[in-house]
Amino acid sequence: METVAAGYEFAHRDDYEGRRVLPHSHGSQGCCAYHRSTLTRHYKEPVMAGTSSFTEGASVFGGQANLIQAIHNIFSIYEPEVIAVHTTCLSETIGDDIPQIIAKAREEGKIPAGKYVIHANTPSYVGSHVTGFANMVKGMVDYLAEANGHKENRINLIPGSVEPCDMEEIKRLAGELGCPSSCFPIPPTS
């Protein structure tokens, strides 16, 4: 629930690299509706996110079936390149193991080739939205970063929980210093 800002930033990578990312809230649907309406009001544009739509049954038997079905549906209907799953109090408290569920979904062929499902643990009762932002950024690095042996003379700037306008300023400052840099996560600036 706290990763909304990260999810938003991430979702807008498509402005740059042709990537399409759908944040996904693994829990009951209220968490998803709440952060979507908050971000939609804040950014004054529609913000999309999926949800595992937990019911009492899922709370008792675990959310594995819900997440696998959600992954299958999302890749079939909305066709993102990446699904960024974040957990909620509900799925954290019942103890859903997201990497295991993702592995099972891949085994069952629910994740098309070349597409990714990444995750971050974000219970609301640990830390604040800043913690959630950091967790999701770490999730992105963990799942997507690969060493290729080459060294680039560039600096990756990985800020904490900041607004897109702050990212724009960081980029400008880096440019003024003559420092080749790339901001990560890439913000919705132009």
Added chain:
Amino acid sequence: MAVKPDDVHSTIVGLGADEVKMELLEKYPIKVARKRAKQIVINRTDPKAGPPEIMANVRTIPGIITQRGCTYAGCKGVVLGPTRDIVNLTHGPIGCGFYSWLTRRNQTRHKSPEDHNFMTYCFSTDMQDEQIIFGGEKKLRQAIQEAYDLFKPKAISIFATCPVGLIGDDIHAVAREMKEKLGLIGGGQVQVPGEKGHALCGRLPGAPLSGTVPGNRHGNRRRGV
């Protein structure tokens, strides 16, 4: 598929209504499509059977983007939350309280300067992992006491959230105890963990309370907001 004369009124961008529906369903996986087909109907009245019935009030399919809320949202945002003169306390982690902060959407005017208006506040027990493990009843009791000491409200309503439902805090017992201790009126505790149904279900547990909460110490009924 040729457009039949009786379909002309429902023609969209040169497609007949059936074609539009088929195109909408094409993307769904087969099982999901079967269910969604009942949720998209063509408004074509059969003289014998009457208007078609649309499938509604069923659980959302996981992964389908939805704007539906949770039970807590219905209760906090719709039923008891927008009451000006009682303290509405969310028993749960801070996210639930923050995202259901009503702010400017629910404006109200109090009758006199002495009158209570808690609309702009957002009360929460701010549960941490310690409460998830050892129980949150103690913190709830503290929060009620603190809210009472600061504001002296005539009633306090408590909203449970997902983790509270899971760990099994007895908020009814805490509410009874604090009600007696502080002399509050009304039985304002509502057990609404978010996973139980969707936003509309939250209105059901709230409904029986509407008769008891908006009163005062003398038992006079008056309007809530």
